[in-house]
Amino acid sequence: MANYDFPLWLRVTHYVNFLLITLLLRSGIQILADHPRLYWNEHCTPGSEWIRFSRKRAPKNQLWTSMDEAIQVSPWVGLPGGWHTLGLARHWHFIAALFWMLNGLIYVALLFLNDQWGRLIPTSGKVFAEAWHSLLDYLTLHVPPLSSFHPYDGLQQLAYASIVFLVAPFTILTGAAMSPAIAARFPWYPGLFGGRQKARSLHFLLLLAYLSFMVVHVSMVFLVHFTRNADHIVLGREQGQEWLAIAIGALLILSVALINWLVTWWSHQAPRQVQHWTGLGAQLFDNSLSMLHSRQAYDRADISPYFWVNGKPPADETWQRMANDQFKDWHLEITGLVEKPIRLSLDDLKSMPKHVQITEHVCIQGWSGIAEWAGVQLSEIIGLCRPKGSAQYLVFHSYQRDPEGIEYYSSLTLEEANDAQSMLAYEMNGQLLPLEHGAPVRLRVETKLGFKMTKWIRAVEFVADYKEIGLGQGGYREDREYYAIGAAI
Numbered sequence: 001m002a003n004y005d006f007p008l009w010l011r012v013t014h015y016v017n018f019l020l021i022t023l024l025l026r027s028g029i030q031i032l033a034d035h036p037r038l039y040w041n042e043h044c045t046p047g048s049e050w051i052r053f054s055r056k057r058a059p060k061n062q063l064w065t066s067m068d069e070a071i072q073v074s075p076w077v078g079l080p081g082g083w084h085t086l087g088l089a090r091h092w093h094f095i096a097a098l099f100w101m102l103n104g105l106i107y108v109a110l111l112f113l114n115d116q117w118g119r120l121i122p123t124s125g126k127v128f129a130e131a132w133h134s135l136l137d138y139l140t141l142h143v144p145p146l147s148s149f150h151p152y153d154g155l156q157q158l159a160y161a162s163i164v165f166l167v168a169p170f171t172i173l174t175g176a177a178m179s180p181a182i183a184a185r186f187p188w189y190p191g192l193f194g195g196r197q198k199a200r201s202l203h204f205l206l207l208l209a210y211l212s213f214m215v216v217h218v219s220m221v222f223l224v225h226f227t228r229n230a231d232h233i234v235l236g237r238e239q240g241q242e243w244l245a246i247a248i249g250a251l252l253i254l255s256v257a258l259i260n261w262l263v264t265w266w267s268h269q270a271p272r273q274v275q276h277w278t279g280l281g282a283q284l285f286d287n288s289l290s291m292l293h294s295r296q297a298y299d300r301a302d303i304s305p306y307f308w309v310n311g312k313p314p315a316d317e318t319w320q321r322m323a324n325d326q327f328k329d330w331h332l333e334i335t336g337l338v339e340k341p342i343r344l345s346l347d348d349l350k351s352m353p354k355h356v357q358i359t360e361h362v363c364i365q366g367w368s369g370i371a372e373w374a375g376v377q378l379s380e381i382i383g384l385c386r387p388k389g390s391a392q393y394l395v396f397h398s399y400q401r402d403p404e405g406i407e408y409y410s411s412l413t414l415e416e417a418n419d420a421q422s423m424l425a426y427e428m429n430g431q432l433l434p435l436e437h438g439a440p441v442r443l444r445v446e447t448k449l450g451f452k453m454t455k456w457i458r459a460v461e462f463v464a465d466y467k468e469i470g471l472g473q474g475g476y477r478e479d480r481e482y483y484a485i486g487a488a489i
């Protein structure tokens with residue numbers, strides 16, 4: 001019977017897996033709540049979703065932005081809970097996913113190294129007949145005899161093998177397909193799933209697969225030979241110490257609840273700390289891709305008929321006055337650590353080499369849209385103003401302020417700004433940039449999430465360090481909403 005035992009490594013990885021799944025589930029729900037619609041198309045036109053988890057109605061004659069879509073989540077359900085806390089939720093999701101993959105790799109490696117793969121992977125076609133018998137037993141409210149578990153019966157084998165070798169890898173692959181950093185460099189990759197929105201929908205359906213599995217799995221543990229199971233799962237083998245096993249098992253489950261409570265509490269108590277610590281995972285990922293450039297090239301036919309708006313046009317009087325006058329008086333100020341500070345009018349920009357690209361916009365909230373953008377590459381601007389050696393970052397200042405009067409801004413490294421698809425756009429889909437999309441000029445950086453792309457630009461400032469600006473995190477959303485400065489996932 002010895003080989004039916006559960007070795008320590010198996011029990012430990014099982015526990016770690018369970019813990020990380022709870023974090024992934026909760027942070028995932030929080031992320032979904034920020035744009036609670038799922039689509040089978042890339043454009044995310046309202047009404048084209050196949051499911052929506054909100055009853056909010058867009059008021060007529062008023063701009064309904066993607067921020068108005070976000071719904072509140074209880075901290076008992078979502079991680080961290082609350083409204084529009086997806087910055088931290090994404091950090092938790094990503095770092096938990098990294099550890100979950102590592103744990104999964106260790107588990108699968110040990111399964112093979114210890115010749116234990118036979119537990120999960122059926123070696124004979126008989127497994128289907130066995131599974132069918134077990135299923136009939138359960139459906140007629142019988143329990144298969146202990147002897148049919150060696151250590152698992154056919155039905156278990158099939159269920160476990162599909163979760164470990166199909167559902168889990170597929171979840172990882174669809175998760176990666178949602179990253180703008182990956183989609184920009186390898187546009188074919190999300191295409192494997194039919195685009196990022198299909199990947200997002202599949203990612204959600206896979207979540208339902210885990211949930212159904214977990215409900216059945218946990219019920220079975222309790223309903224079918226429970227005391228033997230408790231002994232096995234917790235102590236590794238049948239020792240006849242069920243009560244000890246049950247007590248330790250209960251403590252372990254309690255520890256998972258406690259850890260969940262702690263990370264939720266930490267996220268509310270010290271969000272800046274959590275932003276930095278959990279953000280290390282995202283940063284590592286971002287750095288590892290930074291050498292590769294955006295290579296998106298969609299066709300005109302791919303252009304989205306609808307494009308969500310995030311951020312309402314500035315209330316700023318200067319901007320409104322200029323808007324009424326087709327931005328004749330607008331100037332882009334290029335300042336800071338440059339050899340040659342410059343001031344460019346819209347016409348000056350239009351007289352520079354015109355760059356056009358059709359790319360996909362990915363908002364951190366989950367929606368996307370494809371548009372054609374025309375304007376001037378940032379590398380042209382950099383060439384004109386000649387940054388000093390000490391200049392490391394470009395800061396994009398906006399005319400727009402939040403209700404508290406705080407300016408929207410974002411920053412890029414010089415390297416990011418020099419990407420061929422980093423540009424100042426003054427046209428969208430062949431028309432002058434619409435007011436709500438950032439007129440007269442907005443930033444486009446196609447390796448990044450949407451929040452990097454400041455709209456209604458007032459000035460570009462070259463600095464040695466973004467720590468001098470705002471709250472020092474590199475952007476308005478990094479400052480106020482705990483987003484990751486790399487904006488890659």
Ligand SMILES: Nc1nc2c(c(=O)[nH]1)N[C@H]1C(S)=C(S)[C@@H](COP(=O)(O)O)O[C@H]1N2
Pocket residue numbers: 307308309310311312362363364398399400408436437438449450451452453454455456
């Ligand atoms: N000034 C300013 N720029 C901004 C925002 C904003 O709120 N204010 N929102 C950002 C976010 S989160 C996104 S997704 C994109 C949305 O661009 P769109 O409204 O053209 O779709 O703009 C970015 N630029």
Ligand SMILES: [Mo]
Pocket residue numbers: 310362363364365450451
């Ligand atoms: Mo966004």
